[in-house]
Amino acid sequence: MHEWTIEELDEIKQKIKEVLDVQMEVEQYEGDVVPSVDDLEDANEGLLVDCAILFVDIRGSTTLSDTSWAKSMAKIYRAFVRAMVMCVYNSGGRVRQIVGDRVMGVFVNDEEVKATEKALQSAKAILTVVEKYFNPECKSKVNGKEIQCGVGIDYGKVLLTQVGMKAEQEEAKDLVWAGKIANIASKHTDMAEAGEIFVTKRYYDNLPFSYKGEDSRWEAVIRLKSDSLFEGYANTNYYLDCVNEEETKEFSEQVRTLSSDGNSISGLNPNDVVTQIVTGMQSQISALLERFEPIVRRETELKYTEQALAQRETALKQQEESLKQRMVAVDRALEFKKNQVEYKLKSNFLSDNMNSYKFLELLERMDELIELGGKINKTKVNVHSDLYYFRLVNYMKKHNLEVAYLLIEEAIRNNLYLPWADDIIEVVEKLNKKIEISVVIRQNLQNYKPDARTLDIFRKMILKLNLSNPLIEYERKLIE
Known part of the structure; x- marks a missing residue:
């Protein structure tokens, strides 16, 4: 057993650094033959190739199972791959990968034929060979077995580079077809139904117009695999023209052998003629039904695909609506926070600098602050409280006694932090509001449980203004 070393x-x-440290040089490929591994040197260089890539593999059937004998399966795989290689080469392509029963064919443009046309001829040859030649031979010689296959094709630019190296006197080199084209063609092969060619929209758009007429039977399809949608065109039982012409010729020859009196066909009696015609019609009807069945399946598949798309669209709309609501909520929260910060700054500034404002100017600033406070759920009383009643009343008694008194009442009614006792007494005496203030004090004592500072201010007011003393009854109730 070999022992590995650090060396x-x-x-x-x-070797890794030699590749990764050197910039790759890319040239557009101008040849009309599919490049091989010998066309590129073992260096960081690549060829950009316009090509069609075809994949084909066995799709399986009711007669081919995992319980088949290994020898039978080996014979089937050998014959199938050999036939597929010949279909690719005879259509002007080259086989560049064989993995199990999957064959990759590559086609490039030349002066006379486009790569897309070559690939389609190869695909038609594959379906023709499998249905008309491979299965009859296989069925008769390999335990009655039959196979079915699917073909996928894409077209576009592929970056081609050489990989591998010479090791121990053996060549371990190959080509890598880098890009989405090979991968997408492979996925279309996976989704192709038995006896179907499934191509990308890009490939179909580059196909010569002569292959896209009404008689070509191409159908636009959308297929869903996991969470990915694949759009393209499909064609089922699309055989080579030479085979279709031969079958038509054989049928015409049978019709021409009818005698002029209608009594015989190639020596057959009238009953045999009728039986042959009916059998032929039944065979044609069966063939039509076989062709119709995939169409029904595709329509059903398309229906479910449309339903899935509709559900995804509904889910996306719901997510979009939810996102909009969240964005609105975030915007509102940000606006609310911005207004909170602005309110705090303005209220603190106005409270600290109140005496520097003229009366009317202060009222305007207070109105602006009340409007801003409304945006963050603050009432007019909340704004006055944030400006402090002791500062407001002290300012207002010098400019407007009525406003000063209203602020005093407001503070007492709402059991808020009261102005200074001397300022209250001065305003009440000048406006002769002794009776009114007595009523307000009594209401406060009935509705709230004032703190010690508030009760102390009430005592000073009662003593200085000679008011009836509601505190006696209030304090008696507290004792009881």
Whole structure:
């Protein structure tokens, strides 16, 4: 058993650096033959190739199962791959990958024929060979077995580069077809039904117009795989023209052998003629039904695909609506926070600098602050409280006694932090509001449980203004 060494690992590391540290040079391929591994050097260089890539593999059937004998399966795979390679080469392509029963064919443009046309001829040859030649031979010689296959094709630009190296006197080199084209063609092969060619829209758009007439039977389809949608065109039982012409010729020859009196066909009696015609009609009807069945399946598949798309569209709309609502909520929250910060700054500034404003100017600033406070759920009383009643009343008693008194009443009615006792007494005496203030004090004592500072201010007011003393009854109730 080989024992690995650090030197061997370092050699591998150096080979990796040789590739990754050198910039890759890319040239547009101008040839009309599919490049091979010998067309590129073992260097960081690549060829940009316009090509059609075809994949084909066995799709399985009711007669081919996992319980088949290994020898039978080996014979089937060998014959199938050999036939597929011949279909690709005879159509002007080259086989560049064989993995199990999956064959990859590559086609490039030349002066006379487009790559898309070559690939289609190869696909038609594949379906023709499998249905008309492979299955009859296989069925008669390999335990009655039959196979079915699917073909996928895409067209576009592919970056081609050489990989591998010479090791131990053996060549371990191959070509890598980098890009989405090969991958998409492979996925279309996976989704192709038995006896179907499933191509991308890009490939179909580049197909010569002569292959897209009404008689070509191409159908636009959308297929869903996991969460991915694949749009393209499908064609079922699309055989080579030479085979269709031969079958038509054989049928015409049978019709021409009818005698002029209608009594015989190639020596057959009238009963045999009728039986042959009916059998032929039944065979044609069966063929039509076989062709119609995939159409029904595709329509059903399309229906479910449309339903899935509709559900996804509904889900996307719901997500979009939810996102809009969240964005609105975030915008509102940000606006609310911005207004909170603005309100706090303006209220603090106005409270601290109140005496620097003229009366009317202060009222305007207070109105603006009340409007801003409304945006963050603050009432007029909340705004006055944030400006502090002791500052407001002290300012207002110098400019407008009525406003000063209203602020005093407001503070007492709402059991808020009261102005200074001397300012209250001065305003009440000047406006002669002793009776009114007594009523307000009594209401406060009935509705709230004032703190010690408030009760102390009430005592000073009662003493200075000679008011009836509601505190006696209030304090008696507290004792009881």
